[in-house]
Amino acid sequence: MPRGRYSLHDPHDHTPLADEHFQCAPGPSGWRYVSQLTGPDGDHAGSVDLTLDALGRPLRLELHAASWQVRGAALDGVTWVRTDPTGTHATEGNVRAHAFTGTSPAFLVATARLLRLTPSTAGTRVRLVAFTDPVLAPRTVDQSWALVDRETHPSDNGPLTVDAFQVTALDTGEQHIVHLAGDVVLSAPGVELEDLDSPPSDLD
Numbered sequence: 001m002p003r004g005r006y007s008l009h010d011p012h013d014h015t016p017l018a019d020e021h022f023q024c025a026p027g028p029s030g031w032r033y034v035s036q037l038t039g040p041d042g043d044h045a046g047s048v049d050l051t052l053d054a055l056g057r058p059l060r061l062e063l064h065a066a067s068w069q070v071r072g073a074a075l076d077g078v079t080w081v082r083t084d085p086t087g088t089h090a091t092e093g094n095v096r097a098h099a100f101t102g103t104s105p106a107f108l109v110a111t112a113r114l115l116r117l118t119p120s121t122a123g124t125r126v127r128l129v130a131f132t133d134p135v136l137a138p139r140t141v142d143q144s145w146a147l148v149d150r151e152t153h154p155s156d157n158g159p160l161t162v163d164a165f166q167v168t169a170l171d172t173g174e175q176h177i178v179h180l181a182g183d184v185v186l187s188a189p190g191v192e193l194e195d196l197d198s199p200p201s202d203l204d
Contacts, residue, residue, distance in 0.1 A: 001025040002184050004196035006105050008037075011176075011189035016040045017133075019194075020048070020104060024183050026201050030054045031113065031183060033106040037065075048104045056114035058099050066134040072100055078129050082136060093129075095140050101128040102136075105185035108178050112165060117147035123168060142170040148177075157199040162186060 003023040009016050022035035030052040039045040046065035053059045053074075061072040061080070072080030077096040083089070099114055101107040107128075115124055123144030130139045149164035165178045179186040182200030186193055 002182075002196060002198050002200050004184070005194045006185065007192045007194050008103060009190055009192070017103070017190075018045050022048075022106070024106070024109075024201070026183075027051075029059055030056065031109075031201075033104075033109070033183075035104065035106065048102075048106055050100075050104075050106050050110060052110055052113060056099075056110065056116070058110065061100055063102065063131055063136055065136050068134075068136045070131055070136045070138075072129075074099070080129070080138065082138065093138050095127075095129050095138075097127040097129050097140060099126070099128055100131065101141065102131045103133055103190070105188065105191050108185050108188055108191075109180060109183050111143075111145065112163070112178075112180055113183075115145055117145060117165070119147050119150050121146055121148060123166070125170070144168040144170055155199070160199070161202075 001023060006020040008018045018037045018039050020035045020037050024033040032051045035048045037045040049062040051060045057074040063070040067085030069083045070080055079094045081090050081092050123146040125144050127142050130141050132139055146166045147163055148166045152159045152161050160181055162179055162181045166175060167178055168175045176189045178188040182202050184200040185191055
């Protein structure tokens with residue numbers, strides 16, 4: 001069960017945004033990731049709780065940020081309920097999309113798990129609902145993912161397979177590389193793995 005800490009920053013100007021203290025593990029249903037976020041001032045900044053089924057679809061998602069809350073799941077595409085800080089107003093949304101995404105590294109692992117790509121330069125299109133900070137506003141995004149490299153490195157716990165994904169935003173054409181080892185993000189725009197207490201889990 002990997003436990004560790006990611007530091008999150010603005011990918012453009014590198015302004016620190018938060019530290020995400022996480023743990024994740026395969027389970028009977030598929031995979032679960034839970035985390036707590038602290039801001040640069042050390043105050044609690046939110047949380048993530050994501051459970052995937054065996055096929056990588058979101059069984060349950062619960063996000064908290066700035067007193068906003070989102071609960072969602074794969075249902076007729078993806079469905080969610082977003083509640084305001086007062087708890088008096090809740091809005092429901094539904095989009096014909098494959099899964100969710102957001103600032104948490106959990107969503108990069110989840111998308112890779114959903115797509116199950118083999119090494120190729122050809123991209124696979126995926127539609128996601130992104131919840132953007134700080135108020136978890138939903139936005140539908142289209143991306144293309146390609147597994148462009150797979151390398152195996154020796155480690156203290158045996159061979160470690162690192163996958164490099166090229167992710168393209170289809171609305172802007174912007175591209176970036178995401179490096180994953182099992183269910184841990186090694187590097188991605190705006191994400192740095194700072195601490196890892198145990199090796200990544202193999203999700204294959």
